[in-house]
Every structure is written in structure tokens, then in C-alpha cells.
Amino acid sequence: MAGSYIVSGILGLAVAGLAWMEARTFPLQDLPEGLGAAFMPWLLLAIIVVLSISLIAYGLAQCERQRPRLADIRLPKGLVTTGATFLLLCGFAVAFGLFGLLGPALVFLVVGMRTLKAPWPKALGVGATAGLCIYVVFAIAFGVQMP
Numbered sequence: 001m002a003g004s005y006i007v008s009g010i011l012g013l014a015v016a017g018l019a020w021m022e023a024r025t026f027p028l029q030d031l032p033e034g035l036g037a038a039f040m041p042w043l044l045l046a047i048i049v050v051l052s053i054s055l056i057a058y059g060l061a062q063c064e065r066q067r068p069r070l071a072d073i074r075l076p077k078g079l080v081t082t083g084a085t086f087l088l089l090c091g092f093a094v095a096f097g098l099f100g101l102l103g104p105a106l107v108f109l110v111v112g113m114r115t116l117k118a119p120w121p122k123a124l125g126v127g128a129t130a131g132l133c134i135y136v137v138f139a140i141a142f143g144v145q146m147p
Helices: 002-023 039-066 079-099 102-115 120-141
Strands: none
């Protein structure tokens, strides 16, 4: 159990590192001019780093008390589902840029529902309905030009 805290903390630091790589180019401003575009990303990064380090420290403290063997350290139960969902989101972002909204959204929603263990009929129904609703709201109601 303590190992899952350590793994979660390390993954949190990895996410913070990737987010930092994206946010480092946002402009910072002096307080009289406003907080600037970088304020919120840097604030969120600081929170993620603090929470991740706290998880690692808590996991190490638990290891000290219980002295688990390496074979006792297990990955968190939802790690595979979380990893699959993250990869699915990355794939959706790439597909959205290449193919537009409608096709990738439909595929993403159906595969996402299946990743979360929904039965096929429900995944197809909810995925298709939500995908079409997203398209109607953005393309038709708001008049947003979709690629």
C-alpha cells in the first residue's frame, strides 16, 4: 500500500514536469500590471508538486513503519485505466488536429466508455449522443469554425 503512494507521487511529479515544459513560455508580469497568463499554470504546478512530494513522503513514512518487501509494493489499482485514459486523451488531441472534431470525438467517447468498463450498447449510445451534442453546440450554436 505504501508503494502506491510513492508511485502516485512520482507520476504527479512527471505530470508537473510535462506541464512545466509547456507553461514556461507564458509571460509573467508584475503585480501592478496584473498577474499575467502564467499565474494560474504556475500556481497549479506548485500545488501538484507539493501534493506529489507529500505523497512520496507519506509513502516513505509508511514504508519505514511497515518495512515492506519489494514484492509487497503494488501499483495502484486504477493505474492501468488511468494510463489508458491519458493515452486516449493524447491520441484524441493529435487526431483532433488532423481530422477535426466529429470523428475523433465519437471514437474517443466510445473507446473512453469502454475503457471505463461500460457495455458496448451503452458506450455506443452515449458516445454517439455526446459527440453529436458537442458538435451541435460548438459548430452550430456557437458558430465555431471546426477543422
